[in-house]
Each structure stands twice: as C-alpha cells, then as structure tokens.
Amino acid sequence: MKIAALIVEYNPFHNGHLRQIKAVRKLVGANGAIIALMSGNFTQRGEISCLDKFTKAELAINLGVDLVLELPVQGVLSSADYFAETAISLIQALKFCDYIVCGAECEDVRLLQGIALAFYLFQPLIGTSLTDLENNTMQKYQLPAATALPILRRQFQTDLQAALKSGINYAEANCNLLFSPTFWPYIAPLFPQRELEAGELQTAVRHALQQPNNILAIAYYKAALSADAGAGADAGATLAAKIRILPRETGPDLQSAHALRQLITAAENSPHRLLNSLIDYLPPISLATLIKAAQKGTLMTCEKLQPALSLAIAAAGLLKDFPDSANLLPTTDFYRKLSAILPDLIAQKGSFEFAAKSLSHKGLTVANCRRxxxxxxxxxxxxxxxxxxxxxxxxxxxxxxxxxSYPGKSLLKHLSKSIDTPLIMRFSDLVQKQNYITDAADFAYQSSSDYRAANYYALLSQNAAALEQNNYPAPIKRATKRKKSACSE
Structure with missing residues (x-):
C-alpha cells in the first residue's frame, strides 16, 4: 500500500483541495491511502478556522482523505519554519509514508528546492549541526569545506538582522543576501537554472519568496533535510526525497482560500449571499456545511475575535498594575504598540485585522502579528x-x-502496532497514554495548549460539539464506498 501525507488547513475546503486529493489518489493508486496533517481550530496564517477541526476532518474524509491527524497548535501558531518542522516530525513518527505532498504557487520545483538547500546550509534550523548529510551536500555541489560553513552561517545571520533592522522586508533581505558577492559563489551551484542570467534568476527567487504557499513548500523541504540529517538517513530513503510539490492550478471554479475567507466574512450573516458567493468555488458538501454553520451561528471569522481580544488585552493591561502580574504583557515594541491601540480595541472601534495591521512593520508581517x-x-x-x-x-x-472505514481503519490498526508515538483517539488518551517519547513536561505543555485552543474555540463559536471533553469527541469514522482489495496490504 502506497501512502501519501498531505499538509493542509482546509479553511475553507475548496475545489482546489478536491483536485489536489484526486491528484494524490492517482499517485498512491486505488489501494493506497491519503493522510491529511491538518491545522485545527486556528491556522498558520494567524486566523481562526471557519469551521471547527472535527467538522473539517469529517469533510476531508467525505471528500477522499483516509485519515486526518491534527497539527499541534504550538507549531501552527508559529513561523513557517516551525510549522514545517511540526508537520515533518509527525510524518517522521508515522515511519512509512511514501510521499509528502504540498501545494505551491511556483511551477518550477527545482527553484524551490534550490532556495531550500541554500537556507538549509546558511540559515539552518536551531540545533542543526554539521553532519554527514550536509557534508555530502557540500561535496555534491562543490560547496566550501565544512570548516568554512559555520563562519558563513554566522555572517548570513548577522547580515540578515542588519538588513531587517534597516527596514527591508524578510523576503527581500533574504533574496539580496543569496545574490550578494559573499554568498552567491556558494549558492549558484544549488540552482539547476544557473544557466539563466543572474538578474533573471534573482527576480524568480524574489517572486517565489513573496508567495505564502511557496514559503511553506521551501520550509517543508528545509525541515525534511534537517530531520534527515538528525536521523542519519541514507540518500535513497530521505524525507526530502519524498516531497512532491503540486503547482497551484487556475480556472474559473478556483479561488484562493484567502479570497474565499473574505467572501465568507462579507456574507456570513446571510446564508443566501453565502450560497451565491461560494457556489462556484466549493464542493457541494463543503458549501452545505458552511451554510449550515452560518445558520446555526457557529461559522467563525476573524471579525468575531475582536470583542474577545479587547477583553483579553484590557484585562492583561489592568492586571499589570498588580505586583504579581508584571510579566503578563512583555515590554517589547510589539506590546508597546498594542498598548497604544488598546483604547480603540476596548471601544471596539478596531477589528482583529486592524490590530494586526497596526502592529506590523517591514520586519514583522501581518500574519506574524495575528499569530x-x-x-x-x-x-x-x-x-x-x-x-x-x-x-x-x-x-x-x-x-x-x-x-x-477502509483503508483508514486498517491504517490505524497498523500504526498502533508499528509506531512508538502515542495515538490519541480522544482527549482522555492524553492522560492515559503518556508515553513521554521525549519529555513529560513537553508532552504536558503540548497537550494543554491543544486543550486550551479547542475549548476556547468552542466558547467563541458557542459550539458544544467543538469541546474537548473527557471522553468526547472520539474520532469521526465515516463509511466509504471503497472496499478492501484482495491484493491490498
């Protein structure tokens, strides 16, 4: 059985997602399985999910996915590098995925791989040390000796921080550095497109670094390289070699998730308008689910966060006057700016998006502020x-x-026997299955964060079905039309 892992958010589930699942089904075959690693009630873009995680997961199963696993909220509400690390670590724990699939705006996969290799070598993840994999990469592309790499890494970070402090945005600063005289001689061999003029290639890299799905695809590849290095993987069995990037399609029935969320926000109070706005872009079952949520009042948008944000910030600001609460709002530029717009937030004159945009600057994106x-x-x-x-x-x-029901149930049975990482089927398992693969404190911190995120979402949406209670909800099991084949194992 071929198995593919998809890294997704489904906020909302649209026609592009359905096409992606169909493409992955061709990749794994009729007897293969698709696992979706999905962000839950909050997303990496720093937004609240339109539908709760259980409803999104049920939709995914109804539309072709076989197993849905939740990405922990600590990784979700972090930068692209940490989000990617979180997803890759779960895939590594699964042990037997054949493909790791993600989408991107860029059709030139080689370009994205080249950028990822450059960042892996010169802007590594924390804890990445010189390993055989890195040394082999340097030899393959005739890059500098291992003794020179730490010096180049420090120089890259120093120059990057200086560029950011001068007001250059993150994408532009990275692009300028890659093509600077200091680093370009070492970076050039990583790009198969190096036969292009340097200026043309630089334009392509700059454009790639400004697209959100490209940034995530680069981060997945970089995280996979780091995981491979830590595991001492052979070249033929690496996670990085399993990554498949599907270029984003265009068409009259396709819209970006961002554009669809804007339509949902504009029409959330009118199911009729919601239907007319989204009917061309969502599968029927996804559209029906959104409309049902709107009718019940459980459809969520960032606009609904504003009163809760005002209360939370106001309470923290008031409590700061008490000696035992001095650290509730750290004294950083971000929180100083937050204090400045607090009166507008308390008076509910400014939305959640207003707050994020007011706090952002060239060195701090709007998405980062939302998170x-x-x-x-x-x-x-x-x-x-x-x-x-x-x-x-x-x-x-x-x-x-x-x-x-198949092959998801069989897949779960196999996972329970073959992996070391605890399988959490309902929230009570987090108490009963504390195997502490790494550290008890980390396990407790991660699980309590997910618990808090789920229940806060349920409170905001007034949706009891989204609550994380002791034994409820168990995973949603959906019968499928696919039957077990005699040749599938």
Whole structure:
C-alpha cells in the first residue's frame, strides 16, 4: 500500500483541495491511502478556522482523505519554519509514508528546492549541526569545506538582522543576501537554472519568496533535510526525497482560500449571499456545511475575535498594575504598540485585522502579528526558540480526528502496532497514554495548549460539539464506498 501525507488547513475546503486529493489518489493508486496533517481550530496564517477541526476532518474524509491527524497548535501558531518542522516530525513518527505532498504557487520545483538547500546550509534550523548529510551536500555541489560553513552561517545571520533592522522586508533581505558577492559563489551551484542570467534568476527567487504557499513548500523541504540529517538517513530513503510539490492550478471554479475567507466574512450573516458567493468555488458538501454553520451561528471569522481580544488585552493591561502580574504583557515594541491601540480595541472601534495591521512593520508581517495576538487570546506564552524548536521537531503524540472505514481503519490498526508515538483517539488518551517519547513536561505543555485552543474555540463559536471533553469527541469514522482489495496490504 502506497501512502501519501498531505499538509493542509482546509479553511475553507475548496475545489482546489478536491483536485489536489484526486491528484494524490492517482499517485498512491486505488489501494493506497491519503493522510491529511491538518491545522485545527486556528491556522498558520494567524486566523481562526471557519469551521471547527472535527467538522473539517469529517469533510476531508467525505471528500477522499483516509485519515486526518491534527497539527499541534504550538507549531501552527508559529513561523513557517516551525510549522514545517511540526508537520515533518509527525510524518517522521508515522515511519512509512511514501510521499509528502504540498501545494505551491511556483511551477518550477527545482527553484524551490534550490532556495531550500541554500537556507538549509546558511540559515539552518536551531540545533542543526554539521553532519554527514550536509557534508555530502557540500561535496555534491562543490560547496566550501565544512570548516568554512559555520563562519558563513554566522555572517548570513548577522547580515540578515542588519538588513531587517534597516527596514527591508524578510523576503527581500533574504533574496539580496543569496545574490550578494559573499554568498552567491556558494549558492549558484544549488540552482539547476544557473544557466539563466543572474538578474533573471534573482527576480524568480524574489517572486517565489513573496508567495505564502511557496514559503511553506521551501520550509517543508528545509525541515525534511534537517530531520534527515538528525536521523542519519541514507540518500535513497530521505524525507526530502519524498516531497512532491503540486503547482497551484487556475480556472474559473478556483479561488484562493484567502479570497474565499473574505467572501465568507462579507456574507456570513446571510446564508443566501453565502450560497451565491461560494457556489462556484466549493464542493457541494463543503458549501452545505458552511451554510449550515452560518445558520446555526457557529461559522467563525476573524471579525468575531475582536470583542474577545479587547477583553483579553484590557484585562492583561489592568492586571499589570498588580505586583504579581508584571510579566503578563512583555515590554517589547510589539506590546508597546498594542498598548497604544488598546483604547480603540476596548471601544471596539478596531477589528482583529486592524490590530494586526497596526502592529506590523517591514520586519514583522501581518500574519506574524495575528499569530501573536492569537497566542495572547489563548494564553499561550511564546517559548524561546530553543524550546519551540524542541517542541516542533519531536512528535509528542498523533491526534486522530477522523478516519475512513477502509483503508483508514486498517491504517490505524497498523500504526498502533508499528509506531512508538502515542495515538490519541480522544482527549482522555492524553492522560492515559503518556508515553513521554521525549519529555513529560513537553508532552504536558503540548497537550494543554491543544486543550486550551479547542475549548476556547468552542466558547467563541458557542459550539458544544467543538469541546474537548473527557471522553468526547472520539474520532469521526465515516463509511466509504471503497472496499478492501484482495491484493491490498
């Protein structure tokens, strides 16, 4: 049985997602299986999910996925590098995936791989040391000796921070550095397109680094290289070699998830308008689910976060006056700016998006500000980079949200016998299955964060079905029309 892992958000589930699943089904074959690693009630873009994670997971199963696992919220509400590390660590824990599939705006996969290799070597993830894999990569592309790499890494980071402080945005700063006289001689061999004029290639790299799905695809490849290095993987069995990037399709029935969320926000109070706005872009079952949620009042948008954000920030600001609460709002530029717009937020004159845009600048994106605001709402302290890297690079558990009767159920049975990482079928398992693959404190921190995120979402959406209770909900099991083949194992 061929198995593919998809890294997804499904916010909302649209026609492009359905086409991706169909393409992956061709990749794995009729007897293969598709596993979706899905962000839950909050997303990497720093937004609240339109539908709760259980509803999204059920939709995914109904539309062709066989098993849905939840990406932990600590990794989800982090930058692309940590989000990718989280997803790759779960895939590594699964042990037997044949493909890792993601989408991208760029059709030139070689370009994205070249950028990822450059960042892997000169802007590595925390804890990445010189390994045989890195040395082999340097030999393959005739890059500098291992003794020179630490010096180049430090220089890259120093120059990058200086560029960001000068007001250059992150994508532009990275692109300028890659093509600078200091690094270009070492970077050039990583790009098969090096026969192009340097200026033309630089334009292509700059454009690629400005597209959100490209950035994530690069991060997945970089995280896979790092995981391979840590595991000492052979070249033929590496996670990086399993990555398949599907270029984004275009067509009259396709819209970006961002554009669809804007349509949902504009029409959320009118099921009729919602139907007319989305009918061309969503599969019928996905559209029906959104409309049903709108009718019940459980359809969520970032606009609904504003009152909760105002209350949370106001409460933290008031509590700061008490001696035991001095660290509730750290004294950084971000929180100083947050204090400045607090009156507007308390008076509900500014939306969640208003707050994020007001706090952003060239060195801090709007999406980053949204994630910081959501962390504030969920009372999730932002760990230091070393702690966050440890949490994201080690799968504490695999949380099952939904599965198909076949092959999802068979897949789960096989997983339970073959993997070391705990399979969490319902929230009570987090108490009963504490195997502590890495560390008890990390397990507790991760599980409590997911618990808090789920229940806060249920509170905001007034949706009891989204609650994480002791034994409820168990994963959603959906019968499928596919039957077990005599040749499938």
């Amino acid at each position: 910081k605001l959501l962390r504030q709402l969920l009372n999730l302290p932002e760990p230091d980079k070393v702690t966050l890297n440890r949490l994201c690079s080690n799968a504490q558990y695999l949380r099952v949200l939904a599965y198909s």
